[in-house]
Amino acid sequence: MPLRPIDLARPHGLSAQAVRNYEEAGILPPAARSAHGYRHYGERHAAALRAFLALLPGHGHPAAAAILRAVNAGDLPEALRLVDEGHALLAEDRRTLEAVRTALDHLPAGTAAEPAAGTHIGPLAHRLGLRPATLRTWERAGLVTPPRDTRTGYRVYPPAQVRELLLAEQLRRGGHGLARTAEILDRLRTAGSPEALRPTLTAWQDRLTTRGRALLAGSAALHAYLDHPA
Template identity: 65%
Template sequence: MPRGRLRPVDLAREHGLSTQAVRNYEDAGILPAAARTEHGYRTYTGRHASALRAFLALVPGHGHATATSIMRAANEGATEEALRLIDESHAQLLEDRRTLQAVEQALRSLVPPRAPEPAGGATFIGPLARKLGIRPATLRKWEQAGLVEPRRDPATGYRVYSAADVRDAQLAHQLRRGGYLLEQIAPLIRQVRTAGGLAPLESALRDWQARLSARGRAMLRGAAALDAYLDAYLDRAD
């Protein structure tokens, strides 16, 4: 094989991949099209090796689908499109950070509910609405969205909100004030219920923060690998 030419297995071994995976990446546009020998075998070059390194570095921060789109754009010479896709990922990461911050602020602002009327740690829709400064219709809308799950008094049919319901309503109120939609709030409320309260969520929030930080660092590594690929091979022939 001519000097500087690589076989699929040479690229595969560096990353613990199968040769079929390398061929699949080429077919997907992640790698530039390979040259063929007179017998039809693929031959790769340093450019292909660099492209594969860039792609694998991009995946942890951007995900497989976005990393594929980034590399396909880069290989087609659409550098601005590749950069736009990267910007979108960074914007999403920033939005996720802001969401986490809003959740943390909402949790800190919650106070343990007093034992309101009637006795036993439960209250009705009117007193709870007044406590939150919202209309009873808003609480009914939150119930339809699954944010609160009051039981019904068997004698009167009135909604009865337990201490946990009050907590959920307070959390929903804080997040709504932060501009979050009901469908964005519902998964968090379910997590609070599953955890059995707010305290166990502290660990989940730390894990969430750690994942965001890891994603940010992964984006940096992916950017460095992509920049090296573009700098070495953009508008250049092997």
């Protein structure tokens, strides 16, 4: 028995117009039309809609839509490549989380040894085993922006920024790029201190676990759609 747009929409709390929009976007395969131009959907369309909605939480709307469009266009390799990308992004986020945990574990225990007036670029670069030019590159990339001495114009890194750069150096040694390192330092600033960041890491881990399960659920629904007779 043909299904109307509302028949597909109602179980998911969607509108009939949303279903029509999904078809027009290629997320659903083309519907048959009655003599009067009404759309007639079938169980395969329902399976496609279930797959799309299951893919959304793990992959997000653009990727989920691209996966269904590729399947409906007969390009299964492209669809699977997009699915793999979602899992690869999750794996990279897991590696980043572990790198942050490891870097925090290797930070100095406190800032008592840091001069209250701040540290100049030469001594700090020597401490980190870097060249001053590297610290200037990190500054341009947005990792830290040290204030300047009002008399000399030299960079002066306050204790908090020294700690941030120690963390950045650990992350860079772990293979993380400047953009990802800058993002992690922003998380640190939001938390307020390295130790205050640890509860944030627990919440981060929970989000990754939720996303991992969502990716599994999306893959299962996509597999069911792929096995559905045309």
